[in-house]
Amino acid sequence: MTIYNMYMFDRNGTLLHYAEWHRNKEAGMSRTEEAKLMYGMIFSLKSFVSKVSPLDIKDGYLHYSTNKYRLHLYETPSRLRIVLNTDLLVQNVKELLHLIFSQVYVEYVVHNPECALGQPIQSQLFATRLDEIVKQHPGFAVRSV
Amino acid sequence: MTIYCVFILSKSGSLIYQLDHNMPTIEHEKTFSYPLELKLEVQNRNVTVVYGQRDGIKVGHILTAVNGIKVTNTQLDDQRDAMQVLSDPTNFPISLKFTRPRLTTNEKIFQASMFYPLYMMACQLSPEPRSSGIEVLTADTFRMQCLQTLTGIKFMVVADHQQGPLNALLHRIYEIYADYALKNPFYSLEMPIRCELFDEHLKSTLDAAGKSSGLNTA
Numbered sequence: 226m227t228i229y230n231m232y233m234f235d236r237n238g239t240l241l242h243y244a245e246w247h248r249n250k251e252a253g254m255s256r257t258e259e260a261k262l263m264y265g266m267i268f269s270l271k272s273f274v275s276k277v278s279p280l281d282i283k284d285g286y287l288h289y290s291t292n293k294y295r296l297h298l299y300e301t302p303s304r305l306r307i308v309l310n311t312d313l314l315v316q317n318v319k320e321l322l323h324l325i326f327s328q329v330y331v332e333y334v335v336h337n338p339e340c341a342l343g344q345p346i347q348s349q350l351f352a353t354r355l356d357e358i359v360k361q362h363p364g365f366a367v368r369s370v
Numbered sequence: 371m372t373i374y375c376v377f378i379l380s381k382s383g384s385l386i387y388q389l390d391h392n393m394p395t396i397e398h399e400k401t402f403s404y405p406l407e408l409k410l411e412v413q414n415r416n417v418t419v420v421y422g423q424r425d426g427i428k429v430g431h432i433l434t435a436v437n438g439i440k441v442t443n444t445q446l447d448d449q450r451d452a453m454q455v456l457s458d459p460t461n462f463p464i465s466l467k468f469t470r471p472r473l474t475t476n477e478k479i480f481q482a483s484m485f486y487p488l489y490m491m492a493c494q495l496s497p498e499p500r501s502s503g504i505e506v507l508t509a510d511t512f513r514m515q516c517l518q519t520l521t522g523i524k525f526m527v528v529a530d531h532q533q534g535p536l537n538a539l540l541h542r543i544y545e546i547y548a549d550y551a552l553k554n555p556f557y558s559l560e561m562p563i564r565c566e567l568f569d570e571h572l573k574s575t576l577d578a579a580g581k582s583s584g585l586n587t588a
Contacts, residue, residue, distance in 0.1 A: 229497035249497040259495070266491040267482055270507075276473060276481050277528060279374045279393050281428045287509040291492055293501035310497050370574040 226366045228359055229294060230312040233330070235343050236304030238264045241334075244355060246365070248334045267298050267308060286319055294299050313366030336349055374512060374528040376543065376572065377478075380560045381522035383486030385479045387563040391576045396428040396470040404462035410453070415443045417452050419468065427468045434468035485526070487528050489516070519544060539579045546571045560572070 230245040240260035252259045270289075276284055285300030290313055299307045299322035307322050333351040334340045340348055359365055376395075378387035387420070409421035410433065417433035429587075433441050433452060440447045446455065446583040453469065455461050489503035505582035518524045525540050525547070550568035551557050557565055 249498045250497060250501075263492060263495055266495065268487060270488055273484055273488065274507070274509045275430075277514070278509060278511045279528065280396065280537065281430070281470060283510050287507070289504045289507040291496065291505055291526065292501045293498040294496055296492070296495075312498075361416060369455055 226314045226364050227312050228315065228362065228365050229312070231325075231355075231359070232260060232308040232312070233262055233346075234264050234267075234308070235308040236261075238268070239343060240264070241305075242351070242355070244352070244359070246359065249321065263308060264306075266352070270298070271300070275370065284321070288318070297322060299326070305330065315362075318364070321359070321362050321364075324358060325355065329344060329358055340355060371532045371534075371580060372530045373533060373539075374530070374577050376528075376576070377482055377485075377524075377526040377562065378502075378543075379482055379486065379524040379526070379545070381442075382560065383483050384560070385482035388478050388482070389569075389572065389576075391573070392580065393472070397427075397467060398433065398469075399465060399467040400425055400432075401463050401465045404459040406456065409420040410456065412444055412453065416471065417441065417444055417456075428470070432471050432472070433466060437465050477504045485524075489518075489524070515540060517541070517544065523547075533580075539575070539588065542573065542575055542579075546575065562580075 227247050229248050231243070232240060233242040235241055238261075240257070241287060243256065243260065245310075252262070254262070270287070272276070274287060285302070286298070288295055288297040290296075293308060293312075294310050295313055296313065297309045298320045299309075299319065305326065309322060311318060329351060333348055333354055334346055337348060337351075340346060340351075346352075372392050375391055376387070376389045377385060380386045386508045388473075407422050407424060408419050408427065411420045412418070412419050413420070419427060419429050421429065423429055435441055436446055436452060436455060441452050445453050446452055456464070456474055457498075457548070485504075492504045493501055503516070503518065507516070508531075511527055511530075514526060514532055515536040516529045517537070519525070525539060525543050527536050527543070529536060546568060547563075550571055551563045551565050554565045557563065
């Protein structure tokens with residue numbers, strides 16, 4: 226069980242924060258390019274889901290899985306988007322994502338007057354706290370391989 | 371336990387088959403007085419709710435009938451314009467019917483070809499090497515499973531959450547495709563599937579899968 230990495234985007238598609246724990250493959254492009262591609266993908270994914278859905282979509286959470294990993298997308302009403310990649314065994318990621326938003330982003334970015342909104346997050350405290358909260362999650366365990 | 375629809379994409383990413391099996395219709399009719407509590411706008415040539423969700427009428431729903439008269443795009447069947455009718459206070463109280471828009475054939479083709487790059491990007495952005503593309507996509511209202519065959523054809527089934535594993539069903543659809551589309555001498559590869567036997571068998575399989583407890587789909 227492991228958590229690979231996390232992207233945080235604001236409503237304009239700016240990459241606010243990228244964090245990485247275990248990652249075994251690079252996308253073969255620069256981090257900024259990769260962030261753009263990721264944002265483009267989740268944007269299309271959202272629109273695809275809302276069109277294909279037979280009923281009205283209620284909340285801003287969805288995930289997809291491939292044979293290797295699972296991508297979780299959490300979206301707040303203010304269009305902050307958090308993308309978390311985990312392996313296929315990790316459970317209850319929705320709670321973790323909500324925790325990251327309410328306990329880390331709101332507490333250490335929104336409540337910090339030094340943090341300019343809509344720009345990459347510089348705060349060291351935010352990064353430390355995020356790291357802590359992810360590492361506390363039961364799904365976070367280094368694989369013995 | 372419902373299977374909503376099936377998509378089949380060719381190797382090049384175009385839609386070659388689509389079947390709505392059990393799509394629910396969401397319709398709400400309500401009598402309104404002047405002024406309307408809903409904010410309506412013309413979007414994609416339809417009168418769309420943009421603000422003010424109430425009584426099951428949601429943002430994104432489109433106007434389909436005014437006082438029982440059908441609305442086609444923005445025009446009533448008696449040639450009046452829907453927005454003009456709604457802006458005239460003398461027409462009130464008025465009964466309006468709203469529904470969640472269905473995908474048109476063109477939109478289905480568009481959405482299907484949008485899935486193809488999504489599938490590729492999921493591979494590319496993978497944190498693990500040698501990942502496949504999207505296999506299961508879950509949102510709060512439905513679950514979609516995709517099977518890509520070795521020859522690159524994608525079978526996609528959209529079902530609700532109660533429906534059990536869809537893998538067996540997808541393999542069964544693949545089998546039906548191999549038997550009744552590929553072996554049909556009048557079917558040319560990469561072209562939309564128009565084979566009667568294929569239709570029949572697919573429909574009966576979906577019916578059976580929708581009824582079974584989900585433990586043994588297919």
